[in-house]
Amino acid sequence: MRRARATPAADFVVIGAGAAGLAAADELTRGGRSVLVLEARERVGGRCWTRRLSGLDIPVELGAEFLHGEAKLTHAFLERAGLGATESGREQRVAARGRLQPADAFAEAQRAAQEATHLQRDMSFAAFLARQRLPARTKALATMMVQGFDAADPRLVSAKSIGEEWGGGELGDSQPRPQGGYGALFDWLARELLGRGTQLRLGTVVHGVNWRRGSATLAASFHGERFTLGARRVIVTLPLGVLQSGPLRFPEKRAALARLESGPVIRVAMRFHRPFWEEQAPGIAFFHAPNAPFPTCWTPLPLRAPLLTAWAGGPKAARLSGKRDAVLVRAALDSVSAIFGRAAEGEIAAAYAHDWRADPHARGGYSYLRVNGEGAHEALAAPLAGTVFFAGEATESEEPGTVAGALRSGIRAAREAMS
Numbered sequence: 001m002r003r004a005r006a007t008p009a010a011d012f013v014v015i016g017a018g019a020a021g022l023a024a025a026d027e028l029t030r031g032g033r034s035v036l037v038l039e040a041r042e043r044v045g046g047r048c049w050t051r052r053l054s055g056l057d058i059p060v061e062l063g064a065e066f067l068h069g070e071a072k073l074t075h076a077f078l079e080r081a082g083l084g085a086t087e088s089g090r091e092q093r094v095a096a097r098g099r100l101q102p103a104d105a106f107a108e109a110q111r112a113a114q115e116a117t118h119l120q121r122d123m124s125f126a127a128f129l130a131r132q133r134l135p136a137r138t139k140a141l142a143t144m145m146v147q148g149f150d151a152a153d154p155r156l157v158s159a160k161s162i163g164e165e166w167g168g169g170e171l172g173d174s175q176p177r178p179q180g181g182y183g184a185l186f187d188w189l190a191r192e193l194l195g196r197g198t199q200l201r202l203g204t205v206v207h208g209v210n211w212r213r214g215s216a217t218l219a220a221s222f223h224g225e226r227f228t229l230g231a232r233r234v235i236v237t238l239p240l241g242v243l244q245s246g247p248l249r250f251p252e253k254r255a256a257l258a259r260l261e262s263g264p265v266i267r268v269a270m271r272f273h274r275p276f277w278e279e280q281a282p283g284i285a286f287f288h289a290p291n292a293p294f295p296t297c298w299t300p301l302p303l304r305a306p307l308l309t310a311w312a313g314g315p316k317a318a319r320l321s322g323k324r325d326a327v328l329v330r331a332a333l334d335s336v337s338a339i340f341g342r343a344a345e346g347e348i349a350a351a352y353a354h355d356w357r358a359d360p361h362a363r364g365g366y367s368y369l370r371v372n373g374e375g376a377h378e379a380l381a382a383p384l385a386g387t388v389f390f391a392g393e394a395t396e397s398e399e400p401g402t403v404a405g406a407l408r409s410g411i412r413a414a415r416e417a418m419s
Contacts, residue, residue: 010199045186050062057305062354083178088176111134115163122372125159148296216388236391240393257380268328270333275299289335321357328353366401
């Protein structure tokens with residue numbers, strides 16, 4: 001085995017070029033610091049991944065798509081980039097007894113969770129829901145939303161955390177999309193950073209960080225070639241699932257990591273020959289089939305295109321995770337058929353699928369709190385001896401699980417590192 005070669009030391013090293021890593025590098029360079037960003041993928045954006053499908057003039061998201069809640073930082077970055085946001089449709093239908101029935105799954109889920117914030121002792125959402133005297137449909141939709149919106153296992157997720165999140169009204173809020181997709185935003189930000197002299201190295205996996213106060217040594221590889229790198233300060237922005245599974249581990253964070261979970265997510269984007277759903281349900285953005293493998297599908301409204309996105313999170317995604325793309329697309333088509341009937345299958349023209357749990361650089365979609373996990377986000381964010389800092393949506397207590405939270409965490413970590 002060849003010896004790892006040494007490369008010149010860097011002042012600030014950011015591990016990861018997702019939303020948190022790019023925001024951290026942006027804040028550091030705006031503060032006059034020199035920065036090296038190391039990214040395992042051959043692209044920037046992390047769990048934001050915008051692609052194109054032949055025959056469509058609109059972006060196709062395989063990762064994050066919407067702006068959740070106020071998302072002030074996301075809007076601020078979009079404004080800097082000269083990009084805007086497009087409001088999404090909110091009208092919904094639920095497939096039941098062979099019909100598409102009017103429903104507001106978001107509102108019903110919120111009603112189911114409203115008492116969770118008053119719990120004296122935390123418990124799982126499944127245990128909490130079992131105690132509620134609610135219609136079966138309301139419980140089914142609340143379970144579907146916990147698994148889908150939060151990518152969480154109802155048997156593991158903290159009921160109090162769900163009550164607090166949903167009680168803020170985020171489920172029912174407008175959820176715009178960035179114009180051009182998230183890819184347009186992060187490609188712009190990467191160009192900005194390069195223009196300021198930031199070094200961005202793709203295809204680079206960091207295997208270990210040895211540190212003492214004031215300095216660190218990183219062991220990494222670039223397309224299989226090992227090297228070591230010195231740094232004065234390091235900002236780690238790896239996803240929660242990667243921190244939990246390695247190769248880069250921090251024993252000091254073991255307790256915090258044990259109180260968080262990385263929710264599995266699978267997305268299938270499907271182009272059809274025509275938008276047949278507009279014939280059955282014009283103006284409807286979201287379709288739900290709680291018992292289907294992919295319980296939720298949505299359209300790009302108000303943009304009109306023959307595109308449907310099928311979404312599975314939590315246990316539904318876990319059961320499909322690791323399977324071939326052909327199996328995932330088949331399950332997505334079965335879900336579309338459960339909503340619109342079997343004739344819809346003959347309209348399929350192209351499809352992309354992505355399994356975020358099976359993705360070695362993600363190991364999940366986004367984070368959620370386990371029962372009694374309060375304080376875990378903050379504990380994961382805490383720096384190590386003023387030398388190693390942590391960012392990413394899982395370190396964010398105000399907007400966890402969102403792009404806005406990732407951006408906020410990157411700025412926070414950069415400011416800590418510069419102090």
